[in-house]
Amino acid sequence: MPGAPPVSRQPDSSTPPRRHRGLHLHRDRPKPGPAPLMTQHILIIGAGIIGTALADRLAPHTRVTIIDSHQPGQGTTATSLAWLNANKTLDPDYFAFRQDALAEWARLAAELGHPSWYVPAGNMTWAQTDTTRTELAQRVERLRARGYAARLITPSEARAIEPALTIPAGALIAHFPEEGFIHGTQAIQALMDRAHNAGAQLITQDPVANLLRHGDRVTGVRLESGADIAADVTVCAAGWRTPEILATADLTIPLLDVHAPGSAAPCLVAATTPASGVLRGLIHAPGVYARPAWDGGLLLEASDLDAKIDMNTPMPTLQSQAEEFLDRARSIIPALTQAHIAQARRCIRPMPLDGLPLIGWHLPRLYVAATHSGITSPHTLPNSPPVGSRPVATSTSSLPTGPTGPYIAPSQVRRWKLHETLST
Ligand SMILES: Cc1cc2nc3c(=O)[nH]c(=O)nc-3n(C[C@H](O)[C@H](O)[C@H](O)COP(=O)(O)OP(=O)(O)OC[C@H]3O[C@@H](n4cnc5c(N)ncnc54)[C@H](O)[C@@H]3O)c2cc1C
Structure with missing residues (x-):
């Protein structure tokens, strides 16, 4: 959009x-x-x-x-x-x-x-490696063939949609305008x-x-x-x-079983302090997912780090993982420099x-x-x-x-x- x-x-x-x-x-x-x-x-x-x-x-x-x-x-x-x-x-x-x-x-x-x-503000993602670029291009093609709103976009189109994002040069970028959260x-x-x-x-x-x-x-x-x-x-x-x-x-x-060792059910979500206006919709960047939270901050998730989270992970570990989420988010949203982690929360899927x-x-x-x-x-x-x-x-x-x-x-x-x- x-x-x-x-x-x-x-x-x-x-x-x-x-x-x-x-x-x-x-x-x-x-x-x-x-x-x-x-x-x-x-x-x-x-x-x-x-x-x-x-x-x-x-x-x-x-x-x-x-x-x-x-x-x-x-x-x-x-x-x-x-x-x-x-x-x-x-x-x-x-x-x-x-x-x-x-x-x-x-x-x-x-x-x-x-x-x-209800925020139907779209979802943007991008890929940088050969393997992930191929997967993303094929996914967009498959979705389009099924009549789903999906398209590859240029960096300048991406900037128009999400001005606060810094997307690495050369990335293959896709946008799904009818998705939301x-x-x-x-x-x-x-x-x-x-x-x-x-x-x-x-x-x-x-x-x-x-x-x-x-x-x-x-x-x-x-x-x-x-x-x-x-x-x-x-x-x-x-x-x-x-x-x-x-x-x-x-x-x-x-x-x-949420209690089984290594269970994929428990995971971590972090919320930042207010960072109003930095994102309009969702982003699924390599390494971090983000979207606006209700109170003006961002909600952050990083699925590759979820493997370290279980029902017994202590709060200091959750906090340090959340800081890692924020570091990753700052690398693509420089406006988050002043933001902090407001909450690190174990969630169970x-x-x-x-x-x-x-x-x-x-x-x-x-x-x-x-x-x-x-x-x-x-x-x-x-x-x-x-x-x-x-x-x-x-x-x-x-x-x-x-x-x-x-x-x-x-x-x-x-x-x-x-x-x-x-x-x-
Ligand atoms: C980090 C994360 C990211 C996710 N991302 C997505 C996504 O992007 N898109 C998507 O579609 N889904 C996503 N999901 C999954 C989605 O959030 C869940 O599928 C959904 O919230 C489940 O809703 P629910 O109503 O089944 O469960 P819940 O929201 O957990 O509600 C269950 C309710 O049952 C109550 N309850 C439990 N036991 C009892 C009892 N004995 N007596 C009375 N009440 C009881 C609880 O208090 C709770 O209120 C995500 C989940 C997580 C954790």
């Missing part, structure tokens, strides 16, 4: 912060909008981007309760780079799924009046507010202790406070903690073993959604509990029992193959 104006990162005055604390036993206002299509109670575990987006879609149509062990938007979503893209996705079905998701974000943002937490916590706040206004109840600071399972049926959850909550459908959207919740009902899911989303019906009344592309694709969960114009079940017995049934992978773990889900 040559000449695009800097994107505002000020909080939305139109969506004042709202607190949802404790157990809301009664809806405090009637539901606006269309009459409920059904009266099922859908209970969602986890107010991250996945759970909140689902609550937002379901609440106008049915009774929804969403439970979080903390407050909405404090899990992985809060620390995510949150790049909205289908950039490196080779699998054609997964690519189509992510493209649909990008369109859905744009539609939702328009519906919400183009909130400042969200500010995850603010997006969750907005979706949670809308779901709440549509009647969704929110329970916070009372973790789900276990699923209530009777034979093949999950009938709700027990909270750590001891309260049981019954539901017609339970949705587990607890991010990287999904396996421990499923384990309470003797169920498994093939997510990376929900990582399916084979990289594809784990989304679908685990049991007839238990829907699970765990994916690493959760920011890109929270609105397009395949075969999710019935909403809107989809066929609506009139009784719990007619709820979908699963797209093709759980798939038994070669490793003998239960999972859902996305392309099978989508082909139903």
Whole structure:
């Protein structure tokens, strides 16, 4: 987007912060909008981007309760780079799924009046070695052939898009103008507010202790406070903690073990002190990724350094890694000279073993959604509990029992193959 104006990162005055604390036993206002299509109670575990987006879609149509062990938007979503893209996705079905998701974000943002937490300001990357130049050129070609906005650009075009960047001479530069990012916590706040206004109840600071399972049926959850909550459908959207919740009902899911030595799930994200205006969109430079943070600093990530991060990495090591991120960022954004590291934070990615989303019906009344592309694709969960114009079940017995049934992978773990889900 040559000449695009800097994107505002000020909080939305139109969506004042709202607190949802404790157990809301009664809806405090009637539901606006269309009459409920059904009266099922859908209970969602986890107010991250996945759970909140689902609550937002379901609440106008049915009774929804969403439970979080903390407050909405404090899990992985809060620390995510949150790049909205289908950039490196080779699998054609997964690519189509992510493209649909990008369109859905744009539609939702328009519906919400183009909130400042949605930043479709493009993504720039470049390559310097022979191998990476070839990969980048091929990727741009492949994406263009699929109708995705991608192009190789000249250094002067790059300067017009991101004036504060110093890109090494001779680099091959690519730009993806329709990509962008969200500010995850603010997006969750907005979706949670809308779901709440549509009647969704929110329970916070009372973790789900276990699923209530009777034979093949999950009938709700027990909270750590001891309260049981019954539901017609339970949705587990607890991010990287999904396996421990499923384990309470003797169920498994093939997510990376976050505690295993060398696990790729834990990683580091650093935020700088305010450096307003230095970047408009995302950059994926060799050695460091960056994008504007909500409070005016930059969010930094460097995937090659993630291998050194695990669940036990001490804070001084996290801090020194974050300084390394900043050094790398300064080498391409000289305006960061005065910036410092404001925060170094360990983040934990929900990582399916084979990289594809784990989304679908685990049991007839238990829907699970765990994916690493959760920011890109929270609105397009395949075969999710019935909403809107989809066929609506009139009784719990007619709820979908699963797209093709759980798939038994070669490793003998239960999972859902996305392309099978989508082909139903
Ligand atoms: C550094 C980093 C960069 C990333 N970059 C991208 C990217 O560029 N693009 C992209 O699409 N994705 C990216 N991801 C992945 C993406 O952030 C995640 O897929 C997404 O945030 C997951 O959302 P979620 O709602 O599933 O989980 P979360 O946001 O973690 O939400 C889960 C919620 O469940 C709650 N919970 C957990 N246990 C319980 C319990 N027992 N009872 C009640 N509540 C519970 C938690 O408190 C939390 O609020 C990135 C992740 C990281 C860490």
